[in-house]
Amino acid sequence: MYQLGFLIYVYLFRIVALFHKKARKMVVGHRNTWRILRDGIDQSKPWLWFHAASLGEFEQGRPIMERIRMEHPEYSILLTFFSPSGYEVRKNYAGADIICYLPFDTLLNVRRFLNLVKPQKVFFIKYEFWPNYLTALKRRQIPTYLISGVFRQDQLFFKNYAPFYRRMLNSFTHLFVQNQVSVDLLASIGRTEEVSISGDTRFDRVLEIRAAAKDLPIAEHFAKSAKGNVLVAGSSWPKDEALFIPYFNTHSELKLIIAPHEIHEEHLLTIEAQLHRPFLRYSQMTPENAADFDCLIIDCFGLLSSIYRYGNFAYIGGGFGSGIHNTLEAAVYGIPVIFGPKFAKFHEAKELLACGGAFTIDSETSFIEQFDALNTDSYKRLKAGKLAGEMVLNGSGGTEKVLNLLRL
Numbered sequence: 001m002y003q004l005g006f007l008i009y010v011y012l013f014r015i016v017a018l019f020h021k022k023a024r025k026m027v028v029g030h031r032n033t034w035r036i037l038r039d040g041i042d043q044s045k046p047w048l049w050f051h052a053a054s055l056g057e058f059e060q061g062r063p064i065m066e067r068i069r070m071e072h073p074e075y076s077i078l079l080t081f082f083s084p085s086g087y088e089v090r091k092n093y094a095g096a097d098i099i100c101y102l103p104f105d106t107l108l109n110v111r112r113f114l115n116l117v118k119p120q121k122v123f124f125i126k127y128e129f130w131p132n133y134l135t136a137l138k139r140r141q142i143p144t145y146l147i148s149g150v151f152r153q154d155q156l157f158f159k160n161y162a163p164f165y166r167r168m169l170n171s172f173t174h175l176f177v178q179n180q181v182s183v184d185l186l187a188s189i190g191r192t193e194e195v196s197i198s199g200d201t202r203f204d205r206v207l208e209i210r211a212a213a214k215d216l217p218i219a220e221h222f223a224k225s226a227k228g229n230v231l232v233a234g235s236s237w238p239k240d241e242a243l244f245i246p247y248f249n250t251h252s253e254l255k256l257i258i259a260p261h262e263i264h265e266e267h268l269l270t271i272e273a274q275l276h277r278p279f280l281r282y283s284q285m286t287p288e289n290a291a292d293f294d295c296l297i298i299d300c301f302g303l304l305s306s307i308y309r310y311g312n313f314a315y316i317g318g319g320f321g322s323g324i325h326n327t328l329e330a331a332v333y334g335i336p337v338i339f340g341p342k343f344a345k346f347h348e349a350k351e352l353l354a355c356g357g358a359f360t361i362d363s364e365t366s367f368i369e370q371f372d373a374l375n376t377d378s379y380k381r382l383k384a385g386k387l388a389g390e391m392v393l394n395g396s397g398g399t400e401k402v403l404n405l406l407r408l
Contacts, residue, residue: 002131002164003107025084029101037116040098045076049119051102053128054083056202056326058090060148061125063204063399065095072408078117082128089301105130114140121406123147124172131164134171143173147402148200150347151182158185176402178347196405199398200348206305206332207396214306217287218296219257223310225291228253229375232311234304235261235325240317240340241271243367248295249276254375259298259307261317261325268299305329313374313381319343319360327352334389336381338370351395357388 014027041047050065052058058081065077079096081087091099103109110132122137122144137144151157156165166189169175175191176198177183186195223230231254233244241258248256260267272279279295282303290296298307308314314330319340327349330337341362343349352358359374361367374381 022084025088026101029084029087030103033100033103034112036098036100037113041078041116042076043116043118046074046120047078047117048075048121048123049078049080049117050096050123050125051080051082051128052086052125054081054086055089057125057127058086058093059205059326060200060202061123062095063201063208064123064147064402067399067403068408069095071403075120075408078119102130105132107132110136114142121145121408126150129165129168131168134168138171144171145402145406146172146175146177148198148202148398149175149177149182150179150345151177151185152345153185158189174405176398176405196401198401199395201398201402202326202328202348203392203395204397204399206326206328206392209305209329210309210332213309214303216303216306216310218282218285218290219303219307219310221287221290222255222257222285222293222296226255228255229312229381230255230257230310231313231315231375232257232259232308232330233315234259234308234317234330236315236317237261237321238267238270239320240315241274243361243364244315244371245271245274247368247371249274251375252277252294256295257298257307257311258295259304263299263301268297271297308335309333311335313338313385315339324349327358328392331357331388332392334385336374336384336388338367338374348395351391352388355387355391357384357391359384 048068050061052061068075069077077096079093079099080102082102087101093099103113114136119142122142125147126149134144156162157169169191174194174196175186176196178200180197183195183197233240233256236258248254258271260271275295277294278292279297280293281297281299283299285293285296298304308330313335314337316324316327316330316337316339318324319342321342323342323345324339327337327339331352337352337358339349339358339360341360343360349358353360359370361370
């Protein structure tokens, strides 16, 4: 049933790609995958294969890849992505020898891929459970690991009517999970061995990012000129902007840095049309004129993780869509974070809420309430920020735990 269903999915996906830009990028990328692999794979070398669904999962696997790269240069690294939002951003990442899309999970693709790569070990990061790949890896006795996994009661693995999905977990040599809830859920279906709590390796990654954060003179001069607080809105979508931009328009003491998730011209113009106070795009601003504006719009990639250091608190976008973006990138700087209601799948967001370092909103009323509190109560804001920073620091160390058990 799965084989037929997936073939139909691939066929329909290619039809959708005719009309959908993101899907079209993926189809074009897949056409190049076999050429990239044929040209790049040297079968005389031992290969480690890392697979990330998208950019967030890549960041979780990155600390492990880079430690292996540094400590075990004898291994070559293949990195595959499922989503264009991961591949297009990191296709030139220097920490892997080959980067490409993962061929679709058909029996023919799986056999061809594994025969070509012949990986020594395989690492699936957080999500992505592809039955044909996992079955073939187990059959070939290739050690396969799940990194920073998170399991929830509502997943098919834990439903009595879905034994097919449950069996997939038996293909993993070891499951490195983020929390005790995941351990208990796995135990409830009989998986009690080769399961370890390693935490979320993204904690290690954001600490590395903070240590290597770029000095951004434009953002620095912009923030220093603020009479009150600076709000950084990271990875925002239109539904997020519809909340925080009106608030900013009516609070003259507040300065705003917007780093939208999508920076195409149409979206930037939509943002600008809503602003009633002086604004300028990052590409047009200079350190000399930064103090003249109240809103800075980031219109280029790669700056957000460094931009957060200039904020007094942060709003993380995506919570009114498919799910919030990276909260840890902001929290690591010791500032409180606010996000929308779609955070159930994000363990780190729940931890931030539990420790008092984050606040969630689900309406305009709750948004104003939380923003007013953080904007006017410096004690609450500083205390929440301190708790957020401590949570990130206490959650670090996952990379070391994984590597100690791998024994490369």
